[in-house]
Amino acid sequence: MTAPLLALSGLTKAYPGVVANDDVSLTIAPGEVHALLGENGAGKSTLVKMIYGLVKPDSGTMQMHGAAFHPSEPRAARAAGVGMVFQHFSLFDALSVAENIALGMENAPKLRALSKQIRDVSEAYGLPLSPDRIVGDLSAGERQRVEIIRCLLQDPKLLIMDEPTSVLTPQEVEILFKTLRKLSAEGTAILYISHKLEEIRSLCDSATILRLGKVVGHCTPSETSARDMAEMMVGSILKTPLRAGKTPGAVLLDIQGLNAKSPSAFGMPLRDISVQVRAGEVLGIGGVAGNGQDELLAALSGEQPSGAGMIRFKDHDISQLGPIARRALGILAAPEERLGHAAAPDMTLTENAMLTGAVRENLERGGMLDWPAARRFAERIIKEFDVRTPGPGNAARALSGGNLQKFVIGREVLQRPEVLVVNQPTWGVDASAAAAIRQALLDLAENGAAVIVISQDLDELMEISDRFSALNEGRLSEPRPAQGLTVDEIGLMMGGAHGMEVAHV
Amino acid sequence: MDLSAINPVLFVAGFLVAATPLIFAALGELVVEKSGVLNLGVEGMMIMGAICGFATAVETGSPMLGFAAAAAGGALLSLLFAFLTQITLANQVASGLALTLFGLGFSALLGQSYVGIKPPRLAEVNFGPLHDIPVLGPVLFSHDIMLYLGIAMVIAVWVMLKFTRAGLILRAVGESHDAAHALGYKVVRIRTLAIMFGGACAGLGGAYISLIRVPQWTEGMTAGVGWIALALVVFASWKPWRLLLGAYLFGGITQLQLNLQGAGVAIPVEYLAMSPYIITILVLVVLSADKSSAPASLGRTFHASS
Numbered sequence: 001m002t003a004p005l006l007a008l009s010g011l012t013k014a015y016p017g018v019v020a021n022d023d024v025s026l027t028i029a030p031g032e033v034h035a036l037l038g039e040n041g042a043g044k045s046t047l048v049k050m051i052y053g054l055v056k057p058d059s060g061t062m063q064m065h066g067a068a069f070h071p072s073e074p075r076a077a078r079a080a081g082v083g084m085v086f087q088h089f090s091l092f093d094a095l096s097v098a099e100n101i102a103l104g105m106e107n108a109p110k111l112r113a114l115s116k117q118i119r120d121v122s123e124a125y126g127l128p129l130s131p132d133r134i135v136g137d138l139s140a141g142e143r144q145r146v147e148i149i150r151c152l153l154q155d156p157k158l159l160i161m162d163e164p165t166s167v168l169t170p171q172e173v174e175i176l177f178k179t180l181r182k183l184s185a186e187g188t189a190i191l192y193i194s195h196k197l198e199e200i201r202s203l204c205d206s207a208t209i210l211r212l213g214k215v216v217g218h219c220t221p222s223e224t225s226a227r228d229m230a231e232m233m234v235g236s237i238l239k240t241p242l243r244a245g246k247t248p249g250a251v252l253l254d255i256q257g258l259n260a261k262s263p264s265a266f267g268m269p270l271r272d273i274s275v276q277v278r279a280g281e282v283l284g285i286g287g288v289a290g291n292g293q294d295e296l297l298a299a300l301s302g303e304q305p306s307g308a309g310m311i312r313f314k315d316h317d318i319s320q321l322g323p324i325a326r327r328a329l330g331i332l333a334a335p336e337e338r339l340g341h342a343a344a345p346d347m348t349l350t351e352n353a354m355l356t357g358a359v360r361e362n363l364e365r366g367g368m369l370d371w372p373a374a375r376r377f378a379e380r381i382i383k384e385f386d387v388r389t390p391g392p393g394n395a396a397r398a399l400s401g402g403n404l405q406k407f408v409i410g411r412e413v414l415q416r417p418e419v420l421v422v423n424q425p426t427w428g429v430d431a432s433a434a435a436a437i438r439q440a441l442l443d444l445a446e447n448g449a450a451v452i453v454i455s456q457d458l459d460e461l462m463e464i465s466d467r468f469s470a471l472n473e474g475r476l477s478e479p480r481p482a483q484g485l486t487v488d489e490i491g492l493m494m495g496g497a498h499g500m501e502v503a504h505v
Numbered sequence: 506m507d508l509s510a511i512n513p514v515l516f517v518a519g520f521l522v523a524a525t526p527l528i529f530a531a532l533g534e535l536v537v538e539k540s541g542v543l544n545l546g547v548e549g550m551m552i553m554g555a556i557c558g559f560a561t562a563v564e565t566g567s568p569m570l571g572f573a574a575a576a577a578g579g580a581l582l583s584l585l586f587a588f589l590t591q592i593t594l595a596n597q598v599a600s601g602l603a604l605t606l607f608g609l610g611f612s613a614l615l616g617q618s619y620v621g622i623k624p625p626r627l628a629e630v631n632f633g634p635l636h637d638i639p640v641l642g643p644v645l646f647s648h649d650i651m652l653y654l655g656i657a658m659v660i661a662v663w664v665m666l667k668f669t670r671a672g673l674i675l676r677a678v679g680e681s682h683d684a685a686h687a688l689g690y691k692v693v694r695i696r697t698l699a700i701m702f703g704g705a706c707a708g709l710g711g712a713y714i715s716l717i718r719v720p721q722w723t724e725g726m727t728a729g730v731g732w733i734a735l736a737l738v739v740f741a742s743w744k745p746w747r748l749l750l751g752a753y754l755f756g757g758i759t760q761l762q763l764n765l766q767g768a769g770v771a772i773p774v775e776y777l778a779m780s781p782y783i784i785t786i787l788v789l790v791v792l793s794a795d796k797s798s799a800p801a802s803l804g805r806t807f808h809a810s811s
Contacts, residue, residue: 054687074689090687092680094801095673103677104688108670 003066005030005189006051006158011060013046020046022213023060028158033180033190035200035221038210039233039430044193047210048160051191052084053077064157078106083151084160090147093136093266097146100135104150121152125179136266140288141172148179159183160191165199169288170458170491177203195233195431196459197226211235234431248466249279252450253300253331253419254312260299268292270299271474277419277450282441284465284482285454287494292474293423293454294336300421300452301333302326313419327359330418334408336427336454338401342408345397349389352396353378353411360415377414385410386436402429406437413440420444423454438464458490470494511764517644519763521652522718524756526551526710526727528655530734531741531748532662533706538738539666540699541679541802545601546586547707548731549608554579554708555715556612559624559722562712568627572651572712579708580701582608587700591693594806605731613724620723624716627651651713656749658706663745675699679800682807692807707731733782740789742798747789755785 004027013021021043028034038044049055051062053071062069064080071077074084091100098115102108109117115131122129127145135143144164151159161180165173180190180203194200200207201221209217209232217232258273270292277283287293298304300311302323311319318326323333335341343352354374358364363374378392385406389399396404409425425441426434442464445451454471455461461468462482469479472495480493530547537544557578562571586604589595630653632646666672675695678685682692714730715722733755741747762777770777 053689074687078689086687090684092677092684094680094798095677099673099677102670103673103685103690 004028004063005032005065006069007063008047008051009061009063011047011050011057011062013043013050013055013057019213021050021057024210024213024215025060026208026215026218028189028191030157030189031184031187032206033184033192033204035204035207036191036193036210037195037197037200037207037229037233039195042210042233043213044210045162046213048084048162048191048193051077051158052082052160075106078104078154081155081157082160083154083156083158084162085144085147085151085164086162091135091143093134095135096131097129097133097135097138098131100146101131101150101153105154117153118149121149125149125152125182126175127179140290141168141175144168144176148176152183156188158189158191160193162193163195164192165194165196169494170487173199197221197229200229201226209233230431248281249448251276252279252314253277253452256310256312258299258306258310260295260304260306262292262295263298263304268295268474270295273474273476275469275476275479277452279418279448279450280445281466282445282451282453282464283479284461284468285452285471285476286456286458286461286468286490287471289456291471291495293471295474296471296476297333297335297421297423297454300331301335302331324359327356327415330360330416331421332356332360332412332415332417332419333421334412334423334425336423338404338408339397343396343404346395348395349382349387349392349399349407350375350378352407353381353392356411357415381407381410381414384414385440386433402433405429406433409437409440413444417444417449419450419452421452421454424456425453426455426457426460434460458487468493511768514640514643516760516764518647520753520757520760521644521648522756523759524752525652525655526713526718526730527734527737527752527755528659528749529710529713530707530731531737531752532655532658532745533703533710534734534738535741535743535745535748536662536666536675536706537699537703538803539679539743539800540675540696541682541800541805541807542590542696542700543597543601543804544583544586544604544700544703545598545735546583546604546608547703547734548727548729549605550579550582550704550707551608551711551714551727551731551734552612552725553582553608554711555727556616556619556711556722557708558712559715560615560619562624562716563619563622566625568625568716569650571624571716572709575708575712576705577708579704579706579711581704583700583704583707584697586704587697590806591697591700594808597804597806609725616722616724622722624720624722626720627717649717651709651717655713659745659749666745676800679802682802682805686807696807707734710734733785736786737789739799740786743800744798751785751789754788755781758784 007027009025011021011024024047036044036047046055050057053074053076069080071080098111098118101118102111102114108114118129118131127149129142129145129149135146164176168176184190192204204221207219207221208215211233219229254276256274258270260270262269268291299306302321305322306319308319309317313329313331318329339345344355354363354369357374357377361377363370363377375392381387382389382392387407387410388403399407409422412420426437429437438460441451441453453461453464465482467479468482468485469477470490470493477493530551534544534547554575558571558575561574562568582604586600589600590597627649629647630650635646636642666676674690678690678692678695686692711727714727719726737748737751741751758781762780766774766777
């Protein structure tokens with residue numbers, strides 16, 4: 001076996017109240033593609049942040065090429081040949097591609113020379129990208145290329161990728177994997193964080209599995225089944241959501257020619273969306289983030305009123321109604337952003353339960369709030385959705401992302417909606433909780449509600465949808481029965497590989 | 506009324522002087538806001554610069570030392586704002602307002618014994634024969650060094666923001682502090698430096714009023730120029746050249762209304778006095794149609810929590 005490129009031994013990092021990494025050891029050889037697996041909160045991010053110099057370990061050592069390696073800041077890590085592609089938060093929307101890349105380099109050349117380098121690298125690795133474009137206008141896949149090229153220009157020995165495919169279409173994933181295999185063949189090691197197990201099985205040479213900050217196992221992904229890996233991550237047996245075959249009922253929600261401007265500068269307008277949703281049906285809406293998901297949710301929930309006649313519920317035209325009036329009719333929504341949109345971060349769970357439940361749960365009488373009832377409602381959500389929290393008096397901010405997500409979804413499901421619209425219902429939720437949320441959505445449909453699930457997790461959509469359609473640049477594709485759809489067909493519905501036409505010009 | 510009493514040469518020379526305090530203050534605030542910090546304390550830092558500069562110039566007899574002290578005074582007061590907003594993570598709007606109120610009060614206290622004194626005069630730059638060119642000479646080549654410094658700084662800030670790496674990093678911090686932090690840039694340090702630069706510039710602007718434009722010390726003599734500077738930054742869409750244009754527009758109309766008052770135009774003085782504010786804001790509102798140029802992290806508190 002060749003000498004390891006990077007060897008970690010006994011790394012420990014504790015934050016107040018939680019040990020994020022406990023005695024973690026692993027080695028990566030040059031050219032190896034090593035997967036880091038674990039649920040949210042398992043300590044993957046903390047571990048890679050230590051390698052990248054963003055976080056200092058409390059104890060333990062790191063060695064690079066056999067020499068001690070203690071990056072005190074990302075600059076030192078980059079100088080040692082570590083590059084990192086972040087999941088979010090590392091691009092500047094208002095700056096151009098070249099400027100963004102210059103910011104991540106130690107000795108950035110003049111912009112003109114850099115633009116040429118960017119073109120060269122993007123051609124060499126099959127990652128089409130124009131250096132002069134403003135990042136705010138790029139698709140998620142193109143943004144990721146910016147980050148990858150930023151790393152490649154520094155000739156890294158180790159490339160860390162944090163959940164790189166969660167925002168890509170299947171075609172874009174293929175491009176990315178080709179690039180990564182090419183890099184690996186050239187001797188660059190890759191540390192790959194993901195929870196998409198099939199991808200890891202096709203890409204990675206070895207895997208380390210973390211649970212609650214500890215290493216719980218190593219495996220060779222190509223020889224281990226996805227289910228086994230998932231159970232190692234979770235530490236228990238997984239349940240697959242069940243659904244009974246059923247025939248959809250009457251049309252509950254009828255959307256005709258929905259057009260809407262986006263409220264934000266870098267948002268996506270909705271263009272001529274028409275779809276009908278029936279009682280007892282789950283409509284899955286896929287698509288890469290930023291293609292109109294937030295805008296569609298706003299239009300359906302009533303945050304953004306639309307033109308007369310565009311949205312009908314049973315026999316009412318509800319296009320102009322606001323969220324409260326729609327809630328009264330039974331049209332409920334749970335947006336993607338948990339803190340700040342679905343829940344008020346500094347208010348307690350009881351108060352948050354009151355905020356959306358007041359109308360349908362009769363928590364308000366003649367303008368007076370019935371707090372004991374709101375508290376009982378919050379307690380019911382906590383109990384039925386297994387929200388881990390000391391009690392309903394806790395602030396929403398104090399809950400972990402997954403627990404708050406269970407609360408937010410549970411709050412809407414328990415209000416007996418006739419139409420429920422959810423955006424990214426299991427984003428950042430661990431596997432067993434995600435299964436519980438999906439089961440709750442299926443049960444809801446079973447009992448005659450129409451459910452619209454907007455998500456970027458294609459596996460999730462395939463698992464629970466009756467019909468599938470995709471949002472691409474604000475347009476919704478014709479819904480098709482989810483059963484029997486192939487990955488290629490889904491990819492084409494999602495718009496194929498974004499920006500590839502640039503490469504052929 | 507006698508419009509011929511307005512001498513165009515003196516008028517232009519006068520509005521260059523009237524615009525200079527605004528150029529300094531707004532330019533400093535532009536850099537601060539580009540780094541993602543909203544400092545509403547410009548007025549307070551200006552008046553502190555005005556008294557620090559005035560007192561030092563009177564005591565030492567050197568106007569240049571006065572300007573240096575003004576910059577130091579403004580920067581020192583801004584450091585208080587930097588401490589509040591960057592270290593203790595206080596709200597930027599409230600801290601900025603507090604800074605203005607504190608500066609106004611504290612400067613009045615410092616300046617009690619300086620009321621009614623004349624400061625030493627800052628000499629004009631000697632351009633030799635250039636000064637004798639008709640019209641152009643008195644308009645362009647008969648001013649003090651600070652006025653030219655103001656224009657030079659507009660150019661310097663423009664070059665810095667557009668062409669240098671330091672400027673790119675400053676813009677990046679203002680655009681997304683989380684991303685900048687993830688790349689390893691010291692967000693708090695960069696912002697603190699920007700805040701101090703803004704304070705020093707505001708101080709210079711204040712001292713320009715008390716040492717050259719007026720020149721004397723009275724309480725609250727900056728009279729809202731700091732607020733105009735704040736508005737100017739926004740309406741100039743955070744672009745140095747537009748800022749210069751706006752400052753000259755404001756200075757020009759201020760000077761014009763003073764001349765019109767002097768010429769006895771039959772319009773109530775109050776209307777004339779408010780005209781610079783109204784016209785400047787109207788013009789800049791039209792210019793600032795593209796609002797997308799605001800730094801995305803402007804006014805948001807940064808905490809490196811992860």
